[in-house]
Amino acid sequence: PSQVIEAHYRHVLGIASLDRHATNASGEDSTVPIPGTGPWGGTEGTLAPPADSGEDLAMSPHILTMYWSLSVSMFAVGGMVSSFTVGWIGDRLGRVKAMLVVNVLSIAGNLLMGLAKFGPSHMLIIAGRAVTGLYCGLSSGLVPMYVSEVSPTALRGALGTLHQLAIVTGILISQVLGLDFLLGNDEMWPLLLGLSGVTALLQFFLLLLCPESPRYLYIKLGKVEEAKKSLKRLRGNCDPMKEIAEMEKEKQEAASEKKVSIRQLFTSSKYRQAVIVALMVQISQQFSGINAIFYYSTNIFERAGVDQPVYATIGVGVVNTVFTVISV
Secondary structure: OHHHHHHHHHHHHOOOOOOHHHOOOOOEEOOOOOOOOOOOHHHHHOOOOOOOOOOOOOOOHHHHHHHHHHHHHHHHHHHHHHHOOHHHHHHHHOHHHHHHHHHHHHHHHHHHHHOHHHOOHHHHHHHHHHHHHHHHHHHHHHHHHHHHHHOOHHHHHHHHOHHHHHHHHHHHHHHHHOOOOOOOOOOOHHHHHHOHHHHHHHHHHHHOOOOOOHHHHHHHOOOHHHHHHHHHHHHOOOOOHHHHHHHHHHHHHHHHOOOOOHHHHHHOHHHHHHHHHHHHHHHHHHHOOHHHHHHHHHHHHHHOOOOOHHHHHHHHHHHHHHHHHHHO
């Protein structure tokens, strides 16, 4: 509901109404019960569908553009900053405890956005998206890590893709909920922005039922009996010794390898090519423009002359979800 929120920004800031084509739109947060993934996809789609607005006040329109751009970009800034700490917090707290702790960020971020209408909306939304970005940067590393470590070897690849499926499904759901006759209107938009907080709260309690990663318990902490108990909870009554033996082999191989610094990753021919390939894949994905398409999709379709840009945006979400399902 970008235009609805922009209208509220104008009211708070004292800015005259702008032509719809002169402003930006955005979006991101989710509703999928995979540990730690839940509150992401929805944040990615909630701001994209626009609704008509009609506030007429007076001030420089460039101020609105600045605050709206910050509202969009702070999510990515938060994610970039927090992603560097994924490995540290995952090893320090354990996989489940780490997801529990970072889930608090999602609840806090969604609470800030949900209450935006009742305070300085531009500042609360910017702060809320920054906090939610911190959460998503952490969960984007912790969740795949946990899922891969608890999954049976035969299903590890398929289950690993569920994290991305959860994200795109959340985006699609939020795009649909952002329609004017649902939650994308002047009365309901705070609920739309804060709705993923409910999912995050549910996710918090569900995580309490999840066993700790047996690989973390065995390889990182050396707790053999606890690792066996975790495997029995995950696999039923099957003999855990086969997987314990695999973990022992992995542990020995890791111990025999030399520690490599970040500098050596780029200077040593042994690692440089693999690192460059991995980096280029990620860089190419970002420079493909996919984030801009999702953040500003409705305005893009509107400027292209599409009669119903909101539904075109939802169509993009449907295509994204369908092909992610195929990849699973």
